[in-house]
Amino acid sequence: MKKLKERLKRGLAMMMAAASIVSVFPSMNVSAASETAKITFAYCHDGAGNTIKYQQTVTHDGRVCGEAGDARTRIYADGEPAFCIQPGVSLHTGNTLRANASDTWNALSGSQRDAVNLALLYGSQGSMGSLPGSEDEKVVATQMVIWEIVTGCRNANAPYNQTDSKFYPSFTAVIHVRICGISGVSI
Numbered sequence: 001m002k003k004l005k006e007r008l009k010r011g012l013a014m015m016m017a018a019a020s021i022v023s024v025f026p027s028m029n030v031s032a033a034s035e036t037a038k039i040t041f042a043y044c045h046d047g048a049g050n051t052i053k054y055q056q057t058v059t060h061d062g063r064v065c066g067e068a069g070d071a072r073t074r075i076y077a078d079g080e081p082a083f084c085i086q087p088g089v090s091l092h093t094g095n096t097l098r099a100n101a102s103d104t105w106n107a108l109s110g111s112q113r114d115a116v117n118l119a120l121l122y123g124s125q126g127s128m129g130s131l132p133g134s135e136d137e138k139v140v141a142t143q144m145v146i147w148e149i150v151t152g153c154r155n156a157n158a159p160y161n162q163t164d165s166k167f168y169p170s171f172t173a174v175i176h177v178r179i180c181g182i183s184g185v186s187i
Helices: 002-024 103-107 110-122 124-130 135-151
Strands: 036-043 058-060 063-066 073-077 080-082 096-098
Touching (some): 110 124, 110 135
């Protein structure tokens, strides 16, 4: 009986020691990154709750990006905000995209990728709280700047001047947001 008590004490002491050691290690969340993302959409609204719509039909390389009067939508990949880098290429609710598999992204120049990242940093993704307008207005403005960069309608190098305004008129009547940090971007 005495040996059993001693064994229990030792076992309990070892468990407590193990628990103490484990509690010293910093905790970290571990999750498996998904290789695919399911696409969903939500309609965009201005600060008054009105649906944001294309003000005129927009095309790029012969493809329609949005028809006049169509509602603007936000894109989500597995519930996280996402942005389009292929204006006019259809994407539908329920489509699945593979992570890090974008030939379009990889085909952009380094300057274009950097400029898109800056648009995200100073636009809705990185500066949401410091920009005026509704959350959706900020997302729509950021999307327009991204389209301008990836299509060459905006220089991908400072001062990031707009070189073609084909996307701009489709947004101007609704959006009154200034994306700070990218010179010349005022919508």
